[in-house]
Amino acid sequence: MDDSEKKSIENKPAENGWPLWEVFIRARQGLDHKHAGSLYAADAAMAIENARDVYTRRNEGISIWVVESKYIHASNPSESEAFYDPANDKIYRHPGFYKLPDELKNI
Amino acid sequence: MSREEEIFERKIEEEIRIEPKDWMPEEYRKMLIRQMSQHAHSEIVGMLPEGNWITRAPTLRRKATLIAKVQDEAGHGLYLYSATETLGITREETIDQLHSGRAKYSSIFNYPTLTWADIGAIGWLVDGAAIMNQVPLCRASYGPYARAMIRICKEESFHQRQGFEILLTLSRGTQEQKDMCQDAINRWWWPSLMMFGPNDDASPNSQRSMQWKIKRFSNDELRQKFVDVCADQVKSLGMQIPDPDLRWNEETQHYDFGPINWEEFYQVLSGNGPCNRERLEARRKAHTEGAWVREAAAAYAAKQNQKMAGSETERRA
Numbered sequence: 001m002d003d004s005e006k007k008s009i010e011n012k013p014a015e016n017g018w019p020l021w022e023v024f025i026r027a028r029q030g031l032d033h034k035h036a037g038s039l040y041a042a043d044a045a046m047a048i049e050n051a052r053d054v055y056t057r058r059n060e061g062i063s064i065w066v067v068e069s070k071y072i073h074a075s076n077p078s079e080s081e082a083f084y085d086p087a088n089d090k091i092y093r094h095p096g097f098y099k100l101p102d103e104l105k106n107i
Numbered sequence: 108m109s110r111e112e113e114i115f116e117r118k119i120e121e122e123i124r125i126e127p128k129d130w131m132p133e134e135y136r137k138m139l140i141r142q143m144s145q146h147a148h149s150e151i152v153g154m155l156p157e158g159n160w161i162t163r164a165p166t167l168r169r170k171a172t173l174i175a176k177v178q179d180e181a182g183h184g185l186y187l188y189s190a191t192e193t194l195g196i197t198r199e200e201t202i203d204q205l206h207s208g209r210a211k212y213s214s215i216f217n218y219p220t221l222t223w224a225d226i227g228a229i230g231w232l233v234d235g236a237a238i239m240n241q242v243p244l245c246r247a248s249y250g251p252y253a254r255a256m257i258r259i260c261k262e263e264s265f266h267q268r269q270g271f272e273i274l275l276t277l278s279r280g281t282q283e284q285k286d287m288c289q290d291a292i293n294r295w296w297w298p299s300l301m302m303f304g305p306n307d308d309a310s311p312n313s314q315r316s317m318q319w320k321i322k323r324f325s326n327d328e329l330r331q332k333f334v335d336v337c338a339d340q341v342k343s344l345g346m347q348i349p350d351p352d353l354r355w356n357e358e359t360q361h362y363d364f365g366p367i368n369w370e371e372f373y374q375v376l377s378g379n380g381p382c383n384r385e386r387l388e389a390r391r392k393a394h395t396e397g398a399w400v401r402e403a404a405a406a407y408a409a410k411q412n413q414k415m416a417g418s419e420t421e422r423r424a
Binding site: 039 | 175185186189192255401404407408412
């Protein structure tokens with residue numbers, strides 16, 4: 001990154017006060033809302049309308065959630081090894097761990 | 108090599124996508140910011156030559172289609188700007204880079220759309236070339252870029268088909284319409300070939316980009332694929348590709364084609380194309396004249412928030 005680029009990132013200009021929103025869309029009844037992308041909007045109503053225009057132009061959704069990006073907290077990828085470590089040595093949580101006779105049915 | 112770098116290289120090797128918060132080399136980040144923002148700018152500037160024909164589309168069906176297509180391009184620009192922002196550059200900064208002329212966009216959009224047939228030729232050739240470029244980018248090593256490309260590619264295929272349909276209609280029309288069709292193909296063919304970028308030996312960034320699995324095929328490989336496809340498709344139109352050297356090569360199983368005028372490419376790229384100035388001015392004007400809308404929306408939102416906070420306090424009291 002050269003200096004001019006670095007500087008511009010540090011001096012983040014306000015997006016006219018428009019916050020960033022994350023968009024979640026339910027494709028069909030019975031499915032979860034799934035992250036679709038993000039967009040800027042002045043308020044929630046505008047975020048939902050814009051999300052409709054940007055992410056559901058071809059009937060990709062029947063329900064939209066938006067949440068301001070600043071409210072999303074995320075796990076830290078650089079700590080992911082230690083963070084998910086507790087699950088690594090617990091194969092007894094999976095059904096295949098238990099050796100049962102082949103003739104046993106419906107289990 | 109640092110431990111972080113090793114992990115990064117191993118992920119690339121094993122086709123594991125890189126995500127925004129993962130460690131990545133500064134060069135990789137920079138290369139992506141440049142490529143993805145240029146790509147976003149191209150979608151946005153690409154709306155201009157086509158927007159030119161919305162009010163003059165020959166039928167209501169064509170008009171509705173063209174509006175939908177231009178709206179798609181705006182959406183594609185947005186997906187890509189959002190994806191670019193995950194790399195740590197703000198939206199305003201990327202847009203400022205476009206408006207100040209520091210960032211490039213696809214040089215094809217600096218050519219004018221002189222007749223209705225140009226809308227057909229853009230759909231067939233320009234969107235066709237874009238699709239050829241973009242389909243392998245759906246597997247790009249950077250997750251947000253790949254996801255944006257998947258969405259874009261799904262939508263882009265209608266663009267190419269509607270373009271071909273326009274040309275097909277003209278090619279079956281009056282002599283005047285046939286001439287218009289051929290003329291548009293003549294003007295858009297070579298600039299479309301240039302869309303794949305310089306020849307491999309003149310494209311220093313390509314190799315690095317391929318090592319990092321951002322690009323999957325070289326410029327010349329993709330260009331050849333495009334020529335092969337178009338040389339067959341043009342037969343359905345009964346039109347000619349404006350290249351006297353174009354012929355099937357039994358040995359290579361590809362079409363040979365004539366030399367590209369790279370001097371023209373670099374001239375257009377450096378700002379001297381027929382419409383460079385007009386395109387940038389249109390973008391700047393839209394941004395400046397839209398400022399009051401952005402401000403008004405922000406002011407309205409602030410007022411609504413205040414009202415809500417007020418009624419909340421009342422209820423509690």
